[in-house]
Amino acid sequence: MNKQQTSEERLWDYIDGISSPQEKTVIEQLVQTDGEWKAKYHELLDVQQLLQSTELEAPSMRFTKNVMEEIAKLHIAPATRNYINKRIIWGIGAFFITIIVGFLVYGFGQIDWTAQGDSKLPIDLSNVDFSKVDYSKMFNNNLVNAFMMLNVILGLFLLDRFLANKRKKFQEEA
């Protein structure tokens, strides 16, 4: 059954013209040499022709007139991109970046760098033993945790948008 479905899907891809050149050659050979494939191919081709022969339904004769009468009372709405001010978007972005930077400065300020037992300043990171640094003050604040969660969610949302745009561009190029 599964094999049957696969062969049918491969044949539909061939009929729709979306098979790869190699697959196309394979299908052509199968249709010529295998009776089962040949019969299935002609069966699907009949369905294809029937579907192509269907006609569109038409609305009433007055349809265009009705639409034109309806839109005569309306105005075209301004494009969305025109009334969303880019400065507002940049402003929101700048706000979140400032908050994130502020949070990081605050967070690192809360870390007890001397907990490792050495009084050296943390500027020289090569001398800092990170396993002994006390991070507890940074993560024991509910507000900070909630804020971090919010940022993670926003970050994931932006990543999703970014990847979706990339995929769309890739598909358009393909």
Added chain:
Amino acid sequence: MSTGLNDNELISRVLKGDQQAYAGLVNRYQNYVFTLALRFTRNREDAEEVSQDVFVKAYRSLADFRGASKFSTWLYTIVNTTCITFLRKKRLEVHSLDNEKVFEVADSIDSGMRANQVEQKSRLAMVNNAIEMLNPDDAEILTLFYKGEQTLEEIAVILRIEANTAKVRLHRARTRLKEKMEKHFAEELKDLN
């Protein structure tokens, strides 16, 4: 007259204030939009109402059409959302791909008046009746692919799904259509062969 102009030229005219140019777009796409609406509503009156709504919405949002896709693809996206909203308003169930109830309903419809309607044994009537028996999702994708001149990628944009999902849905829709025709129009199929 604006009938010789392509879609983008007509849109450009409408955006410049020539409202009458919009009639060119309505004339060009009314059958496509109406057929798609009919696949959902299964009722000519409702389909006409939905189609009119689609063209009014498209007119109001015309400034948002950026030409990144074909006008028809953009318009069918509006058809899809308007039909779904319409069905929700009517409190009809939006049938999912695997909803067996749809088939039961289709079968019950078929056992009554459909058989008589197909007496004419015409090729077109048979396919149209078989499409009517499908659930709206299947009927829509078949109409978009075969009559709406949309590629699988464009259908994916309209239905807001992946292109591969659109391909799978199209395969399933064709399989179901074939099953419907074999089950309900076996005699007509024999006559055609």
